[in-house]
Amino acid sequence: MSVDQRARTWADAFAKRTKGGVGEGIASILALANVTDIISFSGGFPDPSTFPGEVIADIFAELIRSGDATALQYSPTRGLPGPRAFMAERLERLEGLRPAEKELMISSGGIEALALASKAFLDAGDLVMVEGPTYLGAIMAFRGFEARVEAIPMDADGLQVDALADALAAGHRPKLLYSIPDYQNPAGVSMSPERRIALVDLARRYGFLLVEDVAYRELGFDGVRHPSLWTLGPDVTVQSGTFSKTFFPGVRLGWVAGPAPVVEEMIKAKQNTDQCAGALGQRLLEEYGRRGLLEEQNERARALYSRRCGLMLDALDRHMPSSVTWTRPTGGFFSWMTLPQDANTVDMAKAAREQRVAFVPGQPFFPDGSGLNTLRLAFSKAGDDVIEEGVRRLASVVVDALGEGGGA
Numbered sequence: 001m002s003v004d005q006r007a008r009t010w011a012d013a014f015a016k017r018t019k020g021g022v023g024e025g026i027a028s029i030l031a032l033a034n035v036t037d038i039i040s041f042s043g044g045f046p047d048p049s050t051f052p053g054e055v056i057a058d059i060f061a062e063l064i065r066s067g068d069a070t071a072l073q074y075s076p077t078r079g080l081p082g083p084r085a086f087m088a089e090r091l092e093r094l095e096g097l098r099p100a101e102k103e104l105m106i107s108s109g110g111i112e113a114l115a116l117a118s119k120a121f122l123d124a125g126d127l128v129m130v131e132g133p134t135y136l137g138a139i140m141a142f143r144g145f146e147a148r149v150e151a152i153p154m155d156a157d158g159l160q161v162d163a164l165a166d167a168l169a170a171g172h173r174p175k176l177l178y179s180i181p182d183y184q185n186p187a188g189v190s191m192s193p194e195r196r197i198a199l200v201d202l203a204r205r206y207g208f209l210l211v212e213d214v215a216y217r218e219l220g221f222d223g224v225r226h227p228s229l230w231t232l233g234p235d236v237t238v239q240s241g242t243f244s245k246t247f248f249p250g251v252r253l254g255w256v257a258g259p260a261p262v263v264e265e266m267i268k269a270k271q272n273t274d275q276c277a278g279a280l281g282q283r284l285l286e287e288y289g290r291r292g293l294l295e296e297q298n299e300r301a302r303a304l305y306s307r308r309c310g311l312m313l314d315a316l317d318r319h320m321p322s323s324v325t326w327t328r329p330t331g332g333f334f335s336w337m338t339l340p341q342d343a344n345t346v347d348m349a350k351a352a353r354e355q356r357v358a359f360v361p362g363q364p365f366f367p368d369g370s371g372l373n374t375l376r377l378a379f380s381k382a383g384d385d386v387i388e389e390g391v392r393r394l395a396s397v398v399v400d401a402l403g404e405g406g407g408a
């Protein structure tokens with residue numbers, strides 16, 4: 001059998017849950033992570049200058065030399081007691097709500113939590129509602145369990161909760177509703193406090209679970225902090241948080257806080273995925289966090305990302321044609337751009353590559369494959385000194401594609 005024939009045989013054997021529909025997705029974005037000869041507004045990467053290398057080296061050395069074997073041993077599936085206590089105290093301090101013992105687990109990051117929620121809740125054909133656009137990894141996680149994924153539109157105040165209410169009244173019955181209320185990926189907008197309250201009301205009325213993803217919640221630029229869905233509705237919300245954007249993604253750690261029966265079911269689901277999050281990372285995070293270093297790091301990160309966001313918005317104002325609009329984030333990593341209806345940002349991405357600039361076309365962020373005229377720009381990892389030039393290159397690609405000239 002030739003290599004090609006064998007590859008085809010395997011392709012026939014692949015499970016429905018990963019075959020087709022879920023695609024290359026995140027892998028193709030991650031592949032660009034370390035490319036250096038291109039100005040990349042592509043992946044949602046934290047800037048490596050925020051990674052606390054020296055301190056981590058010291059804490060690791062202390063941990064290993066102390067002779068405390070827990071850092072090198074398997075951890076309980078729900079997480080080690082010390083790191084769990086640290087996370088519970090942190091939530092209490094930041095959110096004013098402390099998860100009880102059975103309401104918290106340590107995940108191996110945000111994506112894992114979405115996969116565990118999917119594994120615990122979704123049978124083939126179940127409906128999951130999401131924001132349109134939404135995080136590609138979430139669409140992949142839900143589809144990976146053969147769910148139907150439908151999007152409710154967003155505007156500058158986040159998910160259009162009225163549109164969700166209409167869909168529910170018309171008979172749509174989601175098991176899960178996934179939302180990123182703060183500095184959303186990819187749209188860069190936040191949900192208004194009124195809509196958060198209305199959303200929790202709908203979850204209670206119709207009996208679905210809110211899956212709240214707070215990946216960027218700690219990265220607000222202006223000190224404004226709306227209540228989380230979990231604090232508004234701890235009876236109907238499971239919150240998934242990650243330390244990828246605030247500590248460093250290599251540690252692969254996050255948390256899940258929610259109703260005890262939901263968390264217990266997700267812990268069951270975790271037993272045969274990775275069994276437990278890495279104990280070494282858990283202990284590292286605990287030691288780092290207990291010294292107040294996480295909050296210090298976040299303060300520096302907020303200043304960095306706020307400055308980069310400002311540089312990008314200024315450059316967009318200067319260079320983009322007037323037929324193009326974009327969101328003006330007050331936190332997080334992303335701005336979302338909307339071009340005229342007939343624009344094709346997939347084609348534009350190829351032209352942009354030739355100009356040595358990268359973005360992510362918007363289409364994969366919509367479960368129905370719409371949004372061909374949209375794109376996502378990440379300002380988190382492009383250096384201060386290249387943002388202006390990157391936007392200038394991007395604007396020239398956009399102007400060429402649209403066949404128009406002139407600034408905003």
Ligand SMILES: Cc1ncc(COP(=O)(O)O)c(C=O)c1O
Nearest residue numbers: 044109110111135185215242244
């Ligand atoms: C909204 C959102 N959730 C979750 C994640 C993934 O987090 P983790 O690295 O913890 O798996 C990301 C990363 O891009 C994200 O943007």
